[in-house]
Amino acid sequence: MSEIKTILESNMELRILYPHLAPGKKWTDSEITIKGMTQVRKEASVTALGYGGALTGLHFKKIIVDDIVDFENSRTEHQRKKLLEWLGLTLRPMLSPGGEFHWNGTRYHPKDLYGIQLEAGFFTNENSHRAIEENGVALWPEFFPVERLMKIKRKPEVGSLRFDAQYQNDTKLMSAGKLFKRIYFQYFNRTPQGHYLTSTRKRFNIEDLQIFQTCDLATSKKTTADYFAILTFGIDREGNFFI
Template sequence: MQKRPKITELRFDRWADDLREWIKKSVSPFEDDTPEKQRERKARAEWDRLYFLKTYLPHYFSLPFEDFHEEWSELADIENEVVPLAAPREHAKSTFFTFGVPIHDIAYARKHFIMIVSDTNDQAKGFTLPIRVELEENVRLIHDFGEFKGRKWTDSDFTADGVRVLARGRGEKVRGLKNMQWRPDRVIVDDFENDENVRNPRLVKQGMDWLLQAVLGSLGEGYSFTMVGNKFASRSILAQFLSAKDEEGKALYPGKEYDAIREDGSPLWPELWPLERLEKRRRQMGTVRFNREMRNRVGAEESPIRESWVIYAPEIHVPRKLMVSAFLDPSGKGTETTDYKAIVVVGRDDETGGITDVLHAWLRHATVNEMWAMVWAIEAEFHCGMGVEINMFQDFLLDSYTNYAEKAGSYVNLHKVTHKTEKIARIVNRIAPLMEFGKLRFIKGHSDQDLLVEQLIYIMDANVNDDGPDALEGALSLNASGAVIDISRAPEKREAIMRREGVRPPGGFFGRFRNRTGMKEAVRP
């Protein structure tokens, strides 16, 4: 299929001609059509917006839809609410909301007055003009719905079959506008922010005030108000809409933000953005830029743990003696859909001035048995036991540990730790100074260390898991008072380890745990 023409330097007349030519080449009449087929097609397309888009606008919507497109259709129909939506670049959010939805509204007279709002009037016109040209040239739309052209027919303000479409830029007059007796009943805010204005608190406040006062105040009953875009920054207007809470702590606006990579690691839209393409784009852009554009993760520039502090050791030659410690964050529940289960192993070499290397990181959505399997594998590799946050170590985890140990025929020493201080402050206070002064290194591409680094950089983002940094902080804390481990020795027999470490077989009163202060639990500030 021929590619859609794009506007260049706001040359609207030439762009409109290119669009007309593209539509004529890309959209063919319905084949073997009958009045009955037409009735069935129109009846379904009225309530099934995705079917409408595929049927009448196939040159824009050629790829299979995903579940999130169904959600978008539902979000577009919410009335009398401000609906913010953040989605990745090149996932068709503007094509869907600012092109497809208005045309569907016009075809079935679902709305009376559609207003498209952008940073400037020319940017808004860049959305209204393609709608107008589509209504002029699309043979499928004209065949089923008739001619749309009204008496008012400009690039930025036209009436199509009784429905008015108007382009408006930031700060322009919106109060008192009507289409006959109707005030605007659909407003779509798109391309309203950019990299520059989101960094100016005065412009952010002005934009927010204008949207919530002038624009929202201009709408009629039953309105639909949708703002789509990228978050750009943690204090952008869209980000503030998405994070706003009411008096009960619930989301003030019924919006949603989307990540190009789902929680389970699969791509949001595999047909357009498979993981291979996403990974290539990440390498091209760098992690922080990629996360901002494709994952709606912002705030790295404001993070107390900076990307510039990350040091990668090209190759770690583990010395004969190393201060090694490991820590397990098992997450609060044993289900697949909760936080990452995390294990981090660190080693400190005092002969190098106390530089600590992350030797292994395991950050996964995993079953409890998979977690214990990794615990035993790390013990076999490093023979250092493992700290565990007892706050999260619930009874069912204790039982599953015992069951796994009995099947494995061996036990791993678990050093219980109870945290008393707020988690983020505890993580930042321990890790940030080490990274800032070059005392903590990572191995790029090793185990899950790249993910660990990403979680550290976005430690202040509530949408990014912090289980990896939590486990790293625990390992570093234990390392400060740990014992030197000779990692080159041969693994000891189970009986010898049990005698040396004070571990008893099942039935022993203290058989499951050991800590460095006898059997007293370690309580950390």
């Protein structure tokens, strides 16, 4: 909202072309009105609302939903369901008949709000932009050249999964069958008395495991290639793997 207010207040070209777009009575961080509106409405000309908020009884011709999906509301099924319910119970009823939704955002999960709506065919028009286009050219070379994007991808806190989602708007790698699902993971603790699984409290000895080490070589010199990886693990007599 602050950027909109600044543009209306200080952009001289806009004021010359559209002199009627002058500040009205309401001019706050959540609502602004514009002078010279042809229709009398109880709603402000522009209203800002965050996720979880509500404006009972108000209706809008256009609702711009900007970056509503984030890490927190997309990381679990429960959080994704809460966001979907807020959309259906709070935001959607605010749209006037014949009104329009406009969505801007970045992907975080295959089943995030954008993914659900894409699967349902909700969007009338859809444009998906990739930081690195399919021909290998950067979408915004002046600010994000390919070399810089590859450095970002190689950062340990980013990696291929997050890079594809955040920079390529592509979540296919997240849902690929080759990935291990976290719900299948089990964990073990080490104590002076030995090792035990946290889920079953079953004890085991490291000495009883067959130890292996595997190496996945990064033989390609391409900047988009996967990383070099080494994994050390043990297998017990029942075929359980311990990493």
